[in-house]
Amino acid sequence: MQNTAILPLFYLPPVGYFSLLQKVGQDFLIEKNEHLAKQTYRNRASIYSPNGKLDLTVPIVKGAKNHTKMKDVRISYDFKWQRLHWLSLETCYRSSAYFEFYEDELAHFYHEKFDFLFDYNFELLAWLNKKLKLPLELEVTASYEDNIPAELDYRGMMNPKKAEEMANNKPYYQVFEDRHEFLPNLSIVDLLFNQGPQAKLYL
Secondary structure, eight states, X not given: OTTOEEEOOOSSOBHHHHHHHHHHTTOEEEOOSSBOOSXXXXXXXXXXXXXXXXXXXXXXXXXXXXXXXXXXXXXXXXXXXXXXXXXXXXXXXXXXXXXXXXXXXXXGGGTSOOSBHHHHHHHHHHHHHHHTTOOOXXXXXXXXXXXXXXXXXXXXXXXXXXXXXXXXXXXXXXXXXXXXXXXXXXXHHHHHHHHGGGHHHHO
């Protein structure tokens, strides 16, 4: 494990997350046993709306405190967040070049209910990996390790409050950039819907 990078698992991760995956190559594991960290991309994604950046948050069952392991965090369905997220994605990206190319498969994640946040995020990551045609083997940690070398421990990476952190700032066309300029490090779906098969080259 000495040379294995440890990464968190995010909801529709930022573009910079996939740039990092490309950097670490095959030698990484997805952290499954960490305690839930609030106010992170673990249950939040940022997309480009007509009014600028829009955050989509997956609600979690109340009582999921900091001592709850990520793999045990349950998704809340007290309100119809899946419908809200899907309508937001449609509204923001219906006019993009490749939304229709991906929408049928992606819609599955907004119609089927998943019990656990980790499972939901993992299935989404596997789908994104396939659509981006990345040669990544997605494996998870067996237990939580404290003694990971700092240069391999990415579990605290990419705080939404530090959007520029580890961002790939190279511009690509975005649907509403004529209104708000280029917004870096949005969710990978922003890149995918706007660039399609070329997204892999950007990464």
